[in-house]
Amino acid sequence: MNAQKRNQLIDELIDGTISESDFLILEAELRVDPEARAVYYARQKLTAALNIEAESLSTEMERERKTVSMFWRSQARWVGSVAAVAALAVVGFLGWKVGKVDSPAEALAEPIASGYAVLSEQSDVSWEGGTQLDRGDLLPQGMLRMESGIAQFELFSGVTVIMEGASEFEIHSPMEMTVLSGRIRALVPAAATGFRVSTASGDVVDLGTEFALDVTSEGADMHVIEGEIEWHPESKDKRLLTDGESLRWSVTGEFSESGFEAGAIPVIDDFERQFANQRLKRKQAWQLSSERLGSDPRVIAYYSMNAEAGWSRQVRDSSGSGLHGTMVSARRVADRWDESGKAVSFSPTGSRVRVAIPGEHNSVTFYCWARIDSLDRWYNSLFLTDGHELNEPHWQIMDDGRLFFSVKRQEETRTRDDKHIAFSPPFWEPSMSGKWFQIATVYNVDDRTTTHYVNGEAISQDRIPDDLFVDTVRIGAASIGNWNEPTRGDPYFALRNLNGAIDEFAIFNEALSADEIADLYEQGRP
């Protein structure tokens, strides 16, 4: 029996899948061959070690933000078991397991998120306590207090609710909410008939309509714009309201047929116009900042995705260096302000924007706004040079949501790494699918650090070890949103295109400061 076959049988033996005849063959081998036994022991040892270590993989896979490195956790575990033994000597013996930690974690379960509604539009909204919510965010659970502005949210039942001005409310389920105060407009499709809004003076149960409700501490005014609602007052019989009817109901139970003044109810178009204006205003603010960025002398290349291109597949460099990119397979989609055609989607297989960036650089900053739909590949590309040559940077996102940045230092051998990889903690999870993020990574050769930023905030910084430090960065031919493999003439390729879109991308030949990145984020927030 050759060694490979033998080793395979050893694995089967330990896995408990070996056949009876193979067992006899292997046993005979183990009896006579010390080398076979050595392999057997080594595999048993590896199995024991893996049984312990697999637990740490579980936490990694659960995307926990662990700041303590795996190494120290494991050390602590061994030290811990020794300490436990010492304790046993005092309290008496009950039995123990070395290295086994009883924390069966549910890992790799189906991704979950929590909430019943998504903030779909907002205009000048300020939330009490400085809470920041972006379009597309899930509304947090519990009582929400809006100080001003107009917010529109979509409940998973299909109900659209628009809140106006100061209001206090809570969403209990896709079919039920409480309003303590505030003006709301609800559009309830047939699929969500029975949607209930509770107030201090009674409940509105919708029978498939559009209605307006103004809740104050004194009572509730309601008006049916279209369809029917039921009004269930506290301790009184319910009433049915239909098209155009209004009702004012006080907390003390007094009522009148007139609630809203005629003409005081804005039509839904007014709201939509207002939301669109808000987006336009935000986009104009960004455009000013984008123009400044284009003329920043530190910019090597800047793809704002908004500049007039020479032809449809060109992605224009707005920095004046003329380093225009070319779209391959990628499609133009709506940008982060919902303006169509101003972002590039890399989801179609083979998508990329090809660029060639000349020169040698020291510190560099990579900056983009990206919408991630999923991280379903091992490596999800942001910006990678072709192949992986010395001094070349690779910028991508791991399947567990960690940012990855490296500059290749040397060829890899069995005993040494080829580069230092700066990983951030995971910043993305499936509940963030479809949201736009500002992502930036600063490679600083003066401090020898790599800093990852998400939405204007540094999420990690690590020092590059001396033996893997590289002070010169070269780019050359590269791709935004994908990776070009070094092999040529081979039709097979790894799927690494970003499943998502990018609507702004820049490379700087200097390390941007934390303040500058925070400022770019504020100017560029949709």
Add this chain to the structure above:
Amino acid sequence: MDPEKQDAAIVSLLTQHQPALHLYVSSLMPGDSGADDVAQEANATIWEKRHDFEVGTNFKAWAFSIARIQVRKYRYKQAKDARFVFCEELEDTIAEELGENLDDVSEHQAALQKCLQLLKPADRELIYHRYFKKTPLKEYGEQVGRSIGGLKVTLHRIRNRLQACIESRLALGEEASL
């Protein structure tokens, strides 16, 4: 020796020999998930019989002989579910050979950790399912759309790579790649 000191000595010897004891038990019971429990039983019995042990004599031989009896007891109870059992001679050899070079357990563990980091995500996931979730290969194969045979081969290769990686790390005491 007064009993308190004797106890302390046993605790320290037992601690020191834990990895070897576990390895010994699992080597006698390949592919049997009861190995951990048997090792526990062995620990308990060793502690009960601690006064039989003469400090200064060969602790490993004594502890292993107790462990071996526990393995037999377990097999006896499990008789209906006959597992693969080595012949006496091979069990003797294993008892003699094991526990000689086991003082690098924590280094071994640390090396494995580093090496696991170098695995491809899909391979890490397989290891995680095989060793932590204990997902049966058949079930896992269905989840990821792979055959059992294919997964076995992959597991074998991953183990080879991990082992080579650990060995080179331990040998060099420095960075090693897969």
